[in-house]
Amino acid sequence: MTITVVAGNPKPASRTLDAGRRLAEALTGLPADHVIDVVDLGPGLLGWGDEDVRRAVETVSGSSLVVFASPTFKATYTGLLKLFLDQFAGGTGLAGVVSVPLMLGAGPGHALAPELLLKPVLSELGGTCALPGLYLIDSTYTEDSALADYASRWSPTVAALIAGR
Amino acid sequence: MTITVVAGNPKPASRTLDAGRRLAEALTGLPADHVIDVVDLGPGLLGWGDEDVRRAVETVSGSSLVVFASPTFKATYTGLLKLFLDQFAGGTGLAGVVSVPLMLGAGPGHALAPELLLKPVLSELGGTCALPGLYLIDSTYTEDSALADYASRWSPTVAALIAGR
Amino acid sequence: MTITVVAGNPKPASRTLDAGRRLAEALTGLPADHVIDVVDLGPGLLGWGDEDVRRAVETVSGSSLVVFASPTFKATYTGLLKLFLDQFAGGTGLAGVVSVPLMLGAGPGHALAPELLLKPVLSELGGTCALPGLYLIDSTYTEDSALADYASRWSPTVAALIAGR
Amino acid sequence: MTITVVAGNPKPASRTLDAGRRLAEALTGLPADHVIDVVDLGPGLLGWGDEDVRRAVETVSGSSLVVFASPTFKATYTGLLKLFLDQFAGGTGLAGVVSVPLMLGAGPGHALAPELLLKPVLSELGGTCALPGLYLIDSTYTEDSALADYASRWSPTVAALIAGR
Numbered sequence: 069m070t071i072t073v074v075a076g077n078p079k080p081a082s083r084t085l086d087a088g089r090r091l092a093e094a095l096t097g098l099p100a101d102h103v104i105d106v107v108d109l110g111p112g113l114l115g116w117g118d119e120d121v122r123r124a125v126e127t128v129s130g131s132s133l134v135v136f137a138s139p140t141f142k143a144t145y146t147g148l149l150k151l152f153l154d155q156f157a158g159g160t161g162l163a164g165v166v167s168v169p170l171m172l173g174a175g176p177g178h179a180l181a182p183e184l185l186l187k188p189v190l191s192e193l194g195g196t197c198a199l200p201g202l203y204l205i206d207s208t209y210t211e212d213s214a215l216a217d218y219a220s221r222w223s224p225t226v227a228a229l230i231a232g233r
Numbered sequence: 234m235t236i237t238v239v240a241g242n243p244k245p246a247s248r249t250l251d252a253g254r255r256l257a258e259a260l261t262g263l264p265a266d267h268v269i270d271v272v273d274l275g276p277g278l279l280g281w282g283d284e285d286v287r288r289a290v291e292t293v294s295g296s297s298l299v300v301f302a303s304p305t306f307k308a309t310y311t312g313l314l315k316l317f318l319d320q321f322a323g324g325t326g327l328a329g330v331v332s333v334p335l336m337l338g339a340g341p342g343h344a345l346a347p348e349l350l351l352k353p354v355l356s357e358l359g360g361t362c363a364l365p366g367l368y369l370i371d372s373t374y375t376e377d378s379a380l381a382d383y384a385s386r387w388s389p390t391v392a393a394l395i396a397g398r
Numbered sequence: 399m400t401i402t403v404v405a406g407n408p409k410p411a412s413r414t415l416d417a418g419r420r421l422a423e424a425l426t427g428l429p430a431d432h433v434i435d436v437v438d439l440g441p442g443l444l445g446w447g448d449e450d451v452r453r454a455v456e457t458v459s460g461s462s463l464v465v466f467a468s469p470t471f472k473a474t475y476t477g478l479l480k481l482f483l484d485q486f487a488g489g490t491g492l493a494g495v496v497s498v499p500l501m502l503g504a505g506p507g508h509a510l511a512p513e514l515l516l517k518p519v520l521s522e523l524g525g526t527c528a529l530p531g532l533y534l535i536d537s538t539y540t541e542d543s544a545l546a547d548y549a550s551r552w553s554p555t556v557a558a559l560i561a562g563r
Numbered sequence: 564m565t566i567t568v569v570a571g572n573p574k575p576a577s578r579t580l581d582a583g584r585r586l587a588e589a590l591t592g593l594p595a596d597h598v599i600d601v602v603d604l605g606p607g608l609l610g611w612g613d614e615d616v617r618r619a620v621e622t623v624s625g626s627s628l629v630v631f632a633s634p635t636f637k638a639t640y641t642g643l644l645k646l647f648l649d650q651f652a653g654g655t656g657l658a659g660v661v662s663v664p665l666m667l668g669a670g671p672g673h674a675l676a677p678e679l680l681l682k683p684v685l686s687e688l689g690g691t692c693a694l695p696g697l698y699l700i701d702s703t704y705t706e707d708s709a710l711a712d713y714a715s716r717w718s719p720t721v722a723a724l725i726a727g728r
Binding site (some may be wrong): 183184201229231232 | 353362365389393394396
Binding site for chain 3 (some may be wrong): 243272281307310319323354357358
């Protein structure tokens with residue numbers, strides 16, 4: 069089982085990334101094998117054929133479970149995260165990957181965004197998006213119970229999907 | 234394993250219902266145990282507490298897999314189907330149910346509707362919505378390969394989820 | 399100028415309807431000419447050709463501005479409201495009507511629903527949906543400033559559209 | 564009246580940009596004053612404070628009408644376009660700007676994307692998004708009537724909004 073976290077925050081080493089790590093571990097009981105901080109990929113994201121980008125895409129495509137984490141910009145995921153997702157093959161780029169949409173925001177008003185906006189992109193790439201989108205408040209997620217509640221509700225589904233892979 | 238089809242077409246015994254049956258069988262290898270043609274529930278849907286509606290909700294909540302099938306009205310699912318879904322408990326009404334969103338339309342222009350619009354409602358009810366929304370063309374679905382392609386792509390996921398239940 | 403409020407709450411004379419009236423008046427400076435409490439239309443909504451339903455549709459289609467108000471059920475508008483909207487002609491049923499999407503909910507988590515889910519239905523019916531979806535908290539909307547802020551921001555746009563009709 | 568076209572295609576001088584120009588002219592009767600091919604802004608888009616990016620944002624914010632044009636990547640707008648939109652102030656960055664969502668795709672299956680996905684981002688930035696999202700087939704848009712039909716349907720609304728500004 070390979071577990072990966074993708075964080076699409078323009079700020080490196082963000083809370084977004086931290087929350088993604090925590091969620092991946094809470095869902096599987098294991099620390100992430102790979103963490104891709106998309107901003108580190110730099111200008112290679114703006115075109116096609118960059119070697120580092122290609123490797124990052126391969127890591128994600130070959131994972132069992134990937135948490136895709138984004139801050140909320142303009143009521144949806146960041147352009148930076150989408151730039152990375154645009155590098156995957158449509159329909160098959162996430163085939164067989166349990167793909168978990170996670171967004172963080174300052175307040176509760178955008179809580180529907182991971183379900184209505186981020187999950188459909190992962191689904192379009194062929195991911196197995198069996199879990200609902202999770203939205204966390206960025207100032208309280210390390211203390212409130214939202215992440216743990218979600219993980220305890222959905223980790224059996226993750227286990228069933230990975231066992232049945 | 235209990236398999237149910239819910240059809241939200243104001244016309245009884247519609248192609249919507251037929252497509253739902255075919256999809257349920259193609260995904261599981263078994264005919265549906267229950268078929269709920271929502272229009273048969275009649276005016277009891279307009280309020281709360283109708284006995285037939287309650288029984289239909291219970292049947293759905295207790296199923297292993299449910300195909301929710303709707304024609305496309307105004308670029309989304311019907312009011313009739315939503316009236317029935319409004320009778321379920323938020324967050325838990327579809328807990329543990331593999332919930333499959335299916336829509337039929339006259340042309341391809343509304344193909345994103347099951348993924349972007351119907352699936353989130355099933356997800357809000359707590360359903361396990363691991364499969365992407367399926368959209369079929371109502372005049373050709375018995376002849377084209379869309380339903381069979383989808384079933385062969387996603388039946389292993391259904392099997393893993395039901396085995397892991 | 400004809401102003402109409404449509405309320406899609408299964409409970410008659412609801413806060414949904416009250417909020418719709420207030421919004422229509424705040425946007426135009428005039429009380430609503432017509433108020434359609436969809437639940438009053440009853441079982442005629444479940445089929446086609448009911449005379450009262452037809453008249454209600456005509457009233458809406460012939461209005462200059464209509465507020466479409468719904469409580470939040472399962473993270474979106476009610477089946478009852480959609481049942482009524484299903485009675486309009488696709489693409490033209492709201493042609494020339496400034497169509498304002500309004501939803502009320504118990505908490506802030508579903509605040510994106512009027513913009514992402516209700517507005518597209520009105521747009522599919524051909525409405526002029528120039529205003530963003532408005533979401534109000536049902537327990538505080540008579541005291542907080544959300545409705546007034548929205549009305550002062552958007553009433554000039556309403557005036558321009560109605561003058562240019 | 565200042566008219567601007569923004570094109571978010573990673574390929575410079577794309578059909579996306581051409582379609583945006585045609586639409587802006589068809590809606591207003593005038594050629595675009597400014598054309599922003601987002602890809603030309605380069606790596607400055609990946610952070611904050613780039614001078615060329617700032618100028619492009621100002622041009623857009625100060626326009627009367629802006630067509631935001633994107634090819635369809637993964638069933639929605641491009642990461643490149645979103646990267647540019649992320650540079651605007653939330654709620655006010657497009658205040659007073661008639662903002663028109665346009666997407667091009669290879670086939671009809673993603674036709675709901677401009678309405679359901681691109682328009683809400685423009686709306687979140689405070690734009691006046693009175694026109695429905697337009698979706699064009701990239702191989703036929705210069706010959707089919709979709710663009711002209713849309714322009715003749717909606718140019719009076721554009722005129723009313725700009726006169727009432």
